[in-house]
Amino acid sequence: MGKKLVNKITIVGCGPGSKKHLTGLALQRIKNADSLIGSKRLLDLFADTDTDKYTVNRNYKLLIMRIISLSKRKKVVVLVSGDPGFFSYSKLIIDKVGIENCEIIPGISSVQLAFASIGKTWNDACFVSLHGRKDEFPMLVKKVKEYKKVAVLTDDSNNLKLISKGLLSEGIRGRTVYVCENLSLKMERIRKFKLSSLQRVQVRGLNVIIILEENSSSS
Ligand SMILES: C[S@@+](CC[C@H](N)C(=O)[O-])C[C@H]1O[C@@H](n2cnc3c(N)ncnc32)[C@H](O)[C@@H]1O
Missing domain, CATH: 3.40.1010.10 (Tetrapyrrole methylase, N-terminal domain)
Structure with missing residues (x-):
């Protein structure tokens, strides 16, 4: 004490x-x-x-x-x-x-609002923070391979581009990615993509990325 x-x-x-x-x-x-x-x-x-x-x-x-x-x-x-x-x-x-x-x-939490915004449960999700933690990238790869639902906190350099490039280079395919930007704020934007089509997507401000295994029956 x-x-x-x-x-x-x-x-x-x-x-x-x-x-x-x-x-x-x-x-x-x-x-x-x-x-x-x-x-x-x-x-x-x-x-x-x-x-x-x-x-x-x-x-x-x-x-x-x-x-x-x-x-x-x-x-x-x-x-x-x-x-x-x-x-x-x-x-x-x-x-x-x-x-x-x-x-x-x-x-x-930003992740609670992210899941609420896309209408999915988060009791069955797992979480990784890349916010100031580039070293966590191998953990993200491991979790995306193991779990059907992964939420990721990002920062300016550990961002969507890095995530999509890194996951594809690990041979990961068939994932749906929700990009939840500036939640509750003026420039709020929620978008849905295929992992394979993210390379040119621009993201601005705070964001949470949710990675789902496609055809997953989870809600
Ligand atoms: C240091 S972490 C803090 C997380 C915080 N404790 C929580 O529960 O949301 C900061 C990260 O949370 C996410 N974040 C925080 N506020 C956000 C918002 N309004 N919209 C989207 N993401 C947000 C971003 O990934 C940001 O880089």
């Missing part, structure tokens, strides 16, 4: 990005915060509140020290995208300070 902090650190899952996808409890915690910490994209959702705001950068060690130090005097709310339990830096905070010093507020 870690050292008890004066104020618990609240980690709020902000959903895929639009304010209307925030839960009531998330909004309540954000309203009662003294300090909000998050990416510029998430902090901009609350531009109309005069709560102190701190933008995160990629130096997570420094970020966690700042959160701990602020929590001595203030009610700190850390904003994370989607759900805190799904590929998020909330794990680093919990590992550092202990769950007894944290409150976790779930949010709607």
Whole structure:
């Protein structure tokens, strides 16, 4: 058990990005915060509140020290995208300070909204994140070979082009690919392709890729 902090650190899952996808409890915690910490994209959702705001950068060690130090005097709310339990830096905070010093507020994950948008279940899916994790590509290949339904988080360089080229070069064929872009946001776009016809497809912004085995009877 870690050292008890004066104020618990609240980690709020902000959903895929639009304010209307925030839960009531998330909004309540954000309203009662003294300090909000998050990416510029998430902090901009609350531009109309005069709560102190701190933008995160990629130096997570420094970020966690700042959160701990602020929590001595203030009610700190850390904003994370989607759900805190799904590929998020909330794990680093919990590992550092202990769950007894944290409150976790779930949010709607981008993958939940992606599956809802294409009308498919996700209880039978498996997940891979290539977001900042190029090394996970072999895991993606393994999962696509083994499972009929795989959802992938991407980033600017570990993107659709890389995925389609890589899967085809591994001899994978006969898959349907849904490209779910900017979910809940202004430029939202959901498109369906065959794996073999993806090479010229352009993608902009945040996206989740869902790879299904064709003729799969799964819903
Ligand atoms: C660091 S991960 C965080 C995932 C988050 N915890 C969740 O539950 O959705 C960021 C990745 O999630 C996906 N993502 C987040 N928001 C999205 C959105 N609005 N539309 C499409 N994909 C999104 C993208 O693949 C993005 O690169």
